[in-house]
Amino acid sequence: MDITVNGEPRTVAETASVAELLEALRLAQLEAGVAVCLNGEVVRRADWASTRLQPRDELEIVQATQGG
């Protein structure tokens, strides 16, 4: 199914969870310091494995970086 990740279109498995997507993106090792927002709502780390993605979902994967 098609979703949007960080503003870019992406195709993922029908029953993919947030956790599985992060694993596929090789972001698992960045877990500390990464946060996820699904359709404008924050998804807590504890809920990553149980949150299934839906078609046309908009996901933002963010981290802390340099800033003033």
Added chain:
Amino acid sequence: MEDALQQDVLRIGDVTLTSRLILGTSRYPNNEVLLRALEAGGTEMVTVAIRRVNLNDPTGENVVSLLRQRDYHLLPNTAGCFTVKDAVTTAELSREALGTTFIKVEIIADEDTLYPDVEKLIEACRILVDAGFQVMPYCTDDPVTCRKLADLGCVAIMPLGAPIGSGMGILNPYNLRLIREAVKLPLIVDAGVGTASDAALALELGCDGVLLNTAVAKAKDPVLMAAAMRDGVRAGRAAFLAGRIPRKQYADPSSPTKGMLGERPSRRLSSMAG
């Protein structure tokens, strides 16, 4: 000066700082200079932003892990947010990502001046205070706005000295003095500091600290400027604690007037007018 300042800690929310200089982490030539500058500045709290992970290079060097290793208190900001919803979401993401409830709330109204949108700022701060955040708003140097932010439960107030990155210093010291009278919370001048004397002035006016980024990051020698800011902040704070002399309109001789040799002027300057 060392003894006087040693006990002079700054408490913001549940954190105690011995340095009154908060530094930003962006716009440095490279990470090595950034880390050396933070060390030279003696800062204990640094700001960070929340941005999308680069999915094409997710394990690319991220300085935040280096900052965490060095035990800096991280103060995430809502830079880049123009709406209440975005600021609130960014704060929630920063809490998730970093495990801190501290948040510097900035909601900008205009991209030329980067001036805060006060209406949205107050609304976002109210929401975030209610959600349990330790809110530090970047705001205008307007005593009324600062008082409102203090009353709604922020842990510090951060009025600008001049627009972000402008280096113009403290443009309205009179307002900062009014804000100091109106607000009992930690008062941190955030934005516009250009050089060490600006930082010193902020502390001399009774502010509790300064937050700056561009003044150090874009200086010709950021590490040296960070050290200068460290000393400027400490000098300003010591001068404030020492209790300055009042300003007077006319001179007050500093050498004794009894037992003077020689002639005295027969007229005073003011009587020569007209």
